[in-house]
Amino acid sequence: MEQRLSARIRNIKPSATMSVDSKTKQLLAQGQSVVNMSVGEPDFDTPTAAALAGVKAIANGQTKYTEAAGTLVLRKAIAAKLMSENGLQYAPEQIIVSNGAKHTLYNVCMAILDDGDEVILPAPYWTSYPEQIAVAGGKPVIVAAGADTGYKVTPRALEQAITPKTRAILLNSPSNPTGAVYHEDELAALGEVLRRHDVYIILDEIYERLVYDVKHVSLAALCPELKDRVLLVNGFSKAFAMTGWRLGYVAAPPDVAKAINSFQSHSTGSPSTMSQAAGVVALENFDPTVVDTFKRRRDKLVQGLNSLEGVHCLMPEGAFYAFPDISGVIGRSYEGQAINSATDYCELLLEHGLVASVPGEAFGAPGHVRFSYAVADSDIVEAIERMRRFHQKLS
CATH class of the missing domain: 3.40.640.10 (Type I PLP-dependent aspartate aminotransferase-like (Major domain))
Structure with missing residues (x-):
């Protein structure tokens, strides 16, 4: 057969977030200590009562x-x-x-x-x-x-x-x-x-x-x-x-x-x-303290991002993402490797800074990067420090 796949499938673009997560997991499997801020997944557990209800349903034959x-x-x-x-x-x-x-x-x-x-x-x-x-x-x-x-x-x-x-x-x-x-x-x-x-x-x-x-x-x-x-x-x-x-x-x-x-x-x-x-x-067991946790992490991350040269980040009011404008870095280079897009920036930051993020091109916003702060406070502090060292080597 000359063409084995349908046009609708051939035209689908792979998920950028899943692609970055896959590369991150490969590095982790190699023993690299990556701070993964690429995937929008909360780092806390399902409410215990809800989890137990799921287990009980299985035990009671609700399958x-x-x-x-x-x-x-x-x-x-x-x-x-x-x-x-x-x-x-x-x-x-x-x-x-x-x-x-x-x-x-x-x-x-x-x-x-x-x-x-x-x-x-x-x-x-x-x-x-x-x-x-x-x-x-x-x-x-x-x-x-x-x-x-x-x-x-x-x-x-x-x-x-x-x-x-x-x-x-x-x-x-x-x-x-x-x-x-x-x-x-x-x-x-x-x-x-x-x-x-x-x-x-x-x-x-x-x-x-x-x-x-x-x-x-x-x-x-x-x-x-x-x-x-x-x-x-x-x-x-x-x-x-x-x-x-x-x-x-x-x-x-x-x-x-x-x-x-x-x-x-x-x-x-x-x-x-x-x-x-x-x-x-x-639905009956939402823990409102997670909001306070995310807010604290948001403030820590945005403050850190805005301290980096060439980066400007508005304060997000919801979800658990920061979306800084990194256009001030576009056109520079890292150890001779040109940064011509947010994609270049994210790839270099992952490879050399061991911080995983998602380029704005995936979201229709070139010159931006998405960072998830659904990670531990200590990871946010470490990520900012790694990014600071990365930015210090830009020329």
Whole structure:
């Protein structure tokens, strides 16, 4: 056969974060002491009560298929959470549980996009968004949202990006990779624009509990008249440190929820039964002290980054990422090796400084680097010291 793979698969770009993590693990296997700040995975454990609920489910024989949409118990618990914490009323039938929020986002794209449909995607964006949109036949329309606006899209930029082909806009708050959080007035202004256009609004709120000095507000609650077009995505990986449990969900209008349920029933089927049992208990066992821990680490990392020559980092208000602008380093070299991009910088920093990070090109933001501070305080201190020695050798 001349061509063994489909065009949709050939066109997918590998995950930059997973690629860096793979290289990091190779160095670790070789005995190198790498500070890994590349992957967005909390370094604390799943809440004990939730973990035990998962174990109990296995011991009690809860290892069979559930409904494709997830257990009614979990969907009721999610509905109760959305009402009590977000002021949003959803019936259990409007909630579809999937194998992680990444899977949920893919389901959403498959349910609402036809070939050529445009999805407005503010940049910087999470690396998987454009690939998921493209695989579903859609076209990502990238709208720059730089440091001058706090890495948040403005109403004017949103208005200018909307065309007759626009099917949806995807907003991520708090943001991966920038840590930016849309404030209430900013969301209200975006809502004014969206009222005038019949497009879906995909809200990725996976980091909603991890905010610092600000309050998380959902556009769906702030602008209830838009709720029938909102696809609200969330999950358990970040706030509950349940990355390996693979559990996410979407709350959607009834017709979209029904379509996603049908699609999922023919693809993955139901999510993990024991993970769902753990999820029910996790919703009642969030540990707010993790927010204080992340805030302390954030402050330590950002202060350290801003002490480095050629680096400038805004203070993130949510998630657990710092996203410094390193354009002041571009054009310099390390021991004769040119740094012409953030990718060059990250590769050299990993090889010679043993600090793993992700270049901004992966997020549609050249000249930037993402550092995860979901690592121990001591690792942050060590990473900054290694980076300082690395920068001292730049010429």
